[in-house]
Amino acid sequence: MISNLAALPIIIPLIAGVLAALFHKKLKVVRVFAQVLTVINTGVVAYILFYVHQNGTVILESGDWAAPFGIVLVADMLSLSLALTTNIVAIACVFYAPKSLSQKQEEFYFYTFYFLLIAGVSGAFITGDLFNLFVFFEVLLMASYGLIVLGGEKVQLRESLKYVLINLFSSMLFVTTIAFLYSVVGTVNMAQIAERVGEVEQTGVLTTIGILLFFVFGTKAALFPLYYWLPKPYIAPNPVISALFGALLTKVGIYSLLRVFSLIFIHERNLTHEFFIWIAALTLVFGAIGALSTNNIKLVVAYNIIPAVGFMLLGIGVYNSTGFAGSVYYLINDMIIKAALFLLVGAIAYLAGTSDLRKMRGLIHHYPLLGWMFFIAAFVLAGIPPFSGFIGKLLLLQGAMEADQIVVAIIALASSLLILLSVMRIFIRGFWGEKDESFTPNKKAARGFVFPIAFLLFFSVLLGVGAEWFYPTIEGIGDYLMNPQNYIESILKE
Amino acid sequence: MEIIMSILAGVLFTTGVYNLLQKQMLRIIIGTALISHGAHLFILTMGELKAGAPPILEDAIENYADPLPQALILTSIVISFGVTSLLLVLAYRASKENGTDNMEKLRGSEND
Numbered sequence: 009m010i011s012n013l014a015a016l017p018i019i020i021p022l023i024a025g026v027l028a029a030l031f032h033k034k035l036k037v038v039r040v041f042a043q044v045l046t047v048i049n050t051g052v053v054a055y056i057l058f059y060v061h062q063n064g065t066v067i068l069e070s071g072d073w074a075a076p077f078g079i080v081l082v083a084d085m086l087s088l089s090l091a092l093t094t095n096i097v098a099i100a101c102v103f104y105a106p107k108s109l110s111q112k113q114e115e116f117y118f119y120t121f122y123f124l125l126i127a128g129v130s131g132a133f134i135t136g137d138l139f140n141l142f143v144f145f146e147v148l149l150m151a152s153y154g155l156i157v158l159g160g161e162k163v164q165l166r167e168s169l170k171y172v173l174i175n176l177f178s179s180m181l182f183v184t185t186i187a188f189l190y191s192v193v194g195t196v197n198m199a200q201i202a203e204r205v206g207e208v209e210q211t212g213v214l215t216t217i218g219i220l221l222f223f224v225f226g227t228k229a230a231l232f233p234l235y236y237w238l239p240k241p242y243i244a245p246n247p248v249i250s251a252l253f254g255a256l257l258t259k260v261g262i263y264s265l266l267r268v269f270s271l272i273f274i275h276e277r278n279l280t281h282e283f284f285i286w287i288a289a290l291t292l293v294f295g296a297i298g299a300l301s302t303n304n305i306k307l308v309v310a311y312n313i314i315p316a317v318g319f320m321l322l323g324i325g326v327y328n329s330t331g332f333a334g335s336v337y338y339l340i341n342d343m344i345i346k347a348a349l350f351l352l353v354g355a356i357a358y359l360a361g362t363s364d365l366r367k368m369r370g371l372i373h374h375y376p377l378l379g380w381m382f383f384i385a386a387f388v389l390a391g392i393p394p395f396s397g398f399i400g401k402l403l404l405l406q407g408a409m410e411a412d413q414i415v416v417a418i419i420a421l422a423s424s425l426l427i428l429l430s431v432m433r434i435f436i437r438g439f440w441g442e443k444d445e446s447f448t449p450n451k452k453a454a455r456g457f458v459f460p461i462a463f464l465l466f467f468s469v470l471l472g473v474g475a476e477w478f479y480p481t482i483e484g485i486g487d488y489l490m491n492p493q494n495y496i497e498s499i500l501k502e
Numbered sequence: 503m504e505i506i507m508s509i510l511a512g513v514l515f516t517t518g519v520y521n522l523l524q525k526q527m528l529r530i531i532i533g534t535a536l537i538s539h540g541a542h543l544f545i546l547t548m549g550e551l552k553a554g555a556p557p558i559l560e561d562a563i564e565n566y567a568d569p570l571p572q573a574l575i576l577t578s579i580v581i582s583f584g585v586t587s588l589l590l591v592l593a594y595r596a597s598k599e600n601g602t603d604n605m606e607k608l609r610g611s612e613n614d
Contacts, residue, residue, distance in 0.1 A: 139574055146581045153588055157595075165596035166608045169527070172592060176534050176585050177522070183541045183578050190571070191548035240610060 013056050014068035014083035017091045017130040020049045025123030032117050039106055042119040046102045049126070050095040057088040061481070065498050067136070075499050076200045082136035082499060086336065086485050090263060091130045093340045096467055097255045097347040098126050101248050104351055104460040107453065108248045108358070113159050121158070124151035125252060132260045136499060138189070139196040141264060142182050145228070149175050152257060155249045156241060164244045171241035178227040185220045192217065199499035202272045202492055210275035218273035218280055222265065229261030231321060232291040235314045239298065242313070243306040247354020250306070254313055255347035259339060262320045266335060269324050270489040271496075277327055284325035285408075289419045291318030296426035303365040305353045305434050312349070312389065312430065315423050316342045322420060323404050331407025333486030337478075338400030341471055345388045345397065348464035349431075352382050355457035356438065359450055365434060369441035374449035379439040381461055386435055388468045390428035396471035399479070507547040514540030527593045527603040531586065538582035545575045 024045040031037055060066055060083055068081040102122065109118060128148025135141050156168040190196060192213060193204040205214055223234070230238040242253050273280055295314025302308060316338070323335030355378060357363040360371060372379035384395070391397035401424065408417040471478060488494060514536050521533030549571030557569035597603040 139577070143577060143581070146585075150584065150588075153585075153592075157592065160595065160599075162599045163610065165592065165599050166610060169589075169592055169596050169608070172585070172589055173522075173530065173534065176582075176589065177537070179585075180534070180537050180541045180582070183538075183574075184544055186574070187541070187545040187548040187571075190545075190574075196570070196574070 010059075011066055011068045013059065014066045014081040014134060015070075016056065017049065017053045017083075017088075017095075017134060018081075018127050020045065020052060021123040021127040021130065024049070025120045025127065028119040028123060029117055032120065033115055035106075035111065035114055038119050039114075042102050042105075042122070043099075045123070046095065046098050046126075050092070050099055053088065053092045053095050053130075056083060057085075057092050060085060060088055065495075067499060075501065076195055076197045079140050080136040080197065080199075080499055081134050082495075083134055084495070084498075085481065085488065086266075087133040089336070089340060089481070089485070090133045090259070090343075093343045094126060094129050094133070094256060097252070097343055097464070098122075100347060100351065100460040100464045101252050103463075104251070104457065105248045107456040108354060109246055110159070113246060116158060117154065118158060121151045121154040122252070124148075125155065125256070127151075129256045129260055133263060136198050137196055138198055138201065139186055142179070142186060145182070145260070146179060148257070148260065149179070152253060155252070156245050158245060158249065161244075167241040167244040170237060174227065174237040178224050181220070181227075182224045185217060185224060188217050188220070189214075197499070198267070198271060199496045203496050203500065205272050206275065210273060215273065215276045215279055218269070218276075219283075221268055221273075222280070222284075225261045225264045225268070226287075227261075229258045229265060229317050229321075230314055231287055231317060232294050232314075235291070235295065235317075238313065239307055239310040242310040243304070247306075247350055247357070250310070250354065251347045251350035254310065254350045255343045258313055258317055259343055262317055262335075262339065265321065266324055266332070266339075266489070270327075270332060271492045274327075274492065281325050281327045284321055285413055285416050288318045288321040288325055289416045291315065291321065292420055292423040296423040296430065299430035300426060300433075304363050305365055305438065306350075306357060306363050308365075308430055308434060309346075309349045309353050312427060313346060315427055316346070318423075319401065319404055319420065322416060323407055326404075326407045326411040326413060328407050328410050329483070329486040329490040330403055330410055331486075332489040333482050334400055334403030334405075334407050336485050336489075337403055337471075337482050338397070340482075341388070341396040341400050341468065344464050344467050344471070345385060348385050348461055348468065349389065351457070351461050351464070352378070352385055353434070355454070355461070356382070356434075358457075359454055360438070365437050368438045370439070370443045370447075372439040373443040374447065375451075375454050377458055378454055379435070381458070381465060382439065383435055384465055384469070385461075386428070386431035388465075388472070389431055391424055392428070394472050396468050396475070399472055399475045503551045504547050507543055507551065511540045511543045511547065514543065525605050527597055527605065530605065531589050531593060534589065535582075535586055538578075538586070542575050542578055542582075545571050545578065 065084040070079045131144035227234045292315045299311035320335045323331040360368045388395040388397045391401040518533045518536030521529045549568040552567045555565050555567040557567045
């Protein structure tokens, strides 16, 4: 009975999404329904997280098929803390949506797609089966295809085509890789794959398969040199949809990398993990340069997804518990702050009437609260203490130092400065400067945008200032990832 | 038999990738369809091709066929079917709105 808890974070949004489709034209009803259900789901996930924290991992063997034969859902601390963060982001987005979307977009099944996206993301976090991971990837991608074309503008259609194509290609490669892996180890259960790969000491063909998987997840997570598809499609849809994408989609890719390369392919680290460190460094540098290269504020934030992914990969590459803890901390922090930033630039672009940095100035005279919130968000992103970005980066750098990767640690620090510069540019050029007298502010709209963003920033600040409360748990996750034996035993029960 | 199937899957992949690299939208979609066919054949081949063996695991039965690849392939077929049809509609709308089906002309500029 208790094991059924593991499925709830997937089932609740799934059912909610279907129900929301039934009365999609009654906007007032569907809005309240979506808001209430999201809050309930967050409560449920928080409860399961608390339960797992007290009693250990909850495993659901679906259909009562014993572990290596059936599909298992594994609700451990890592997957649930990410699912909870997903839901926190979702709360902010669902309250922001009515202010940002047009009536037509909202009516056209926005809430259904939104719930299916949440279900897919939570499912990808919770599943313990590689093929099932592919299926949940497709669930969330299908929902994202729906969201990215919502509104059907010229730009959206053009960019979404590229987005769908690149994701379709990497999904097909994912299936092929699973087929390869299946022919070698004869199973798709992640715990059993890990066990069998350990038994044969990861021969050459398995390392090749590992790198193929890295390519697949690297495309989804937007790593160097596979990030080229990311920035433009992410800014084409409505800001609230951009926020969901930026906060959740690439993070699922990096979570999969974290899982696969802490659990399965860990025996040839001088080939794989060493390689990741350099990919991480290149991702950091190129992402930060990309963020500096444009005057479009939405594009600046979209480019900033890329170095963040680089940071998380660095933690996987150094392969020690501090690095893993840093990756997880940064992952949670980044989901929240990317959502907040996308919502912020969405609000700024809406209120200023343009997303071109050259055409705006002195906005802080009209919208002081929004300006200071952006200021805090920029500091969180760049990792200025005492905010949450700092703790994550500190752990990551500590992990890199422990692994004697001084050069990469320096590159990471330098790119942090570039990131700070890229977001501060928006603050300095957009918010500072002479008051534009001809500009008529829309204070009422601004007030509507403030609450969801403040909600996310609250969690960002809490994660930083209250690091002492969260750190032991995250450290526990780091240790847990360093000892894959625990994961394997809890599923296969030997 | 497995060798022939692997070569066939390889041919599907190459033609798929070739089509994927073209400029015309419809060709690209056909390319993705070919690649997904290749991937599906591949899954089937990886579970060993056997005829006439029952897909069950019991102590008395020595020679059995692996049922899992068939379950996987079915799931994968349904998904790629869905995505391909979505892609076709999307490509139709995109080419109609943008007035071209040439991917070279769909790059977009800096400020939109």
